[in-house]
Amino acid sequence: MDNGNKVIMKNGLLSLSDWLEFTLKTGFDETSPAPYTYALDLMGYSVDEFTFQPFGGFGYHEKIVRRVGSGEIKVYYHGSVPGMGIHVVISSSCMDDVLKHYRDAHSSATPFSDSAYEMADLDSTVFLDFLAMICEFGSVTRLDIAIDDIGACYFTVPEVNQYIESGQYSSRIRHTEYLCSRDNGAVSGDTVYVGKRTSDFMLRVYDKQAEQNKKRASQELPLIETPWVRWEMELKGDSAVRACEELLSRKSLAAVGVGILAQKIRLIHLDNVRKARCSTLEKWNDFLSNAEKISLYHRPPAPAVDRVCAWLKRQVAPSLAAVVAAFGGSVDFIYDLLSSGSGRLSEKHRNMIQTYWGVQPAGVMV
Incomplete structure (x- = not known):
């Protein structure tokens, strides 16, 4: 079955x-001796499929690990501060193993001596159902989406670097970098980076054939003869959450992957002084199948009363207390402030009040 x-x-x-990390926050007691069993149950694993490690990571004291080939599934638990929950890291080569266990755990027997997977809806997949489960009990913290050009039919890594170095691209991302590794003088792999590893979004374009052949040579396996370029987007934090929301909404990994890439960068002809107005390379449009752009930008929420109160306590309270003390303890100055401020409420403030009360509060002119 296709996952x-x-x-x-x-x-x-x-x-x-290509990579998935998530944190579970609800449905279990994180202080229990074995909270990891909750994560394993959700994924469809048993404890005996994992090994305990003597140390944790990511601020967690303990972890258990399952090795699948060269990859690992790591489950971190017992955080150093309350509320950290359980953190799960699934490396790229383990995705199939995780989805198989999840699918098997949610399959039921049929009259035909077989089992059937119970999908959430007709447009869903095992992968999307797995993401929906994560969102129900926690949130995705990192999600890598890759586009593989097996055969290098569109762009080689040096070609991408040439476009970047010559300025034939349009992007709001400032940082780019090119790394080329050599063995005995011969190129053994190269990578173009767009964005920084510390940001919510980073694109890697690299020679997947060279990477895989290094591993295969060490294992004395036949080498891959076909050129292979991977475009890999590493999404973290809010970008990972937004990408997950888009996946669950659009029900299409392909559309979301190329849509995000189309929004982040565009290879262009330098036919206008402003890059935003330059025409797009025809081959770039073909590469992305003329995808609809998908923005991961999330507009900050409007100011809320609770946030304003916290800001007043943190930033204003000391200065206000000093003024009142200077006035001999009189709070008349505060009443003057309230009187002056009530006549200067903006639309933003009125919306904040209405949101807090749900309806227009009595006695307040909004």
């Missing part, structure tokens, strides 16, 4: 989920 984490696009490219 939905690998999708062949119309132009022959492969879109896939």
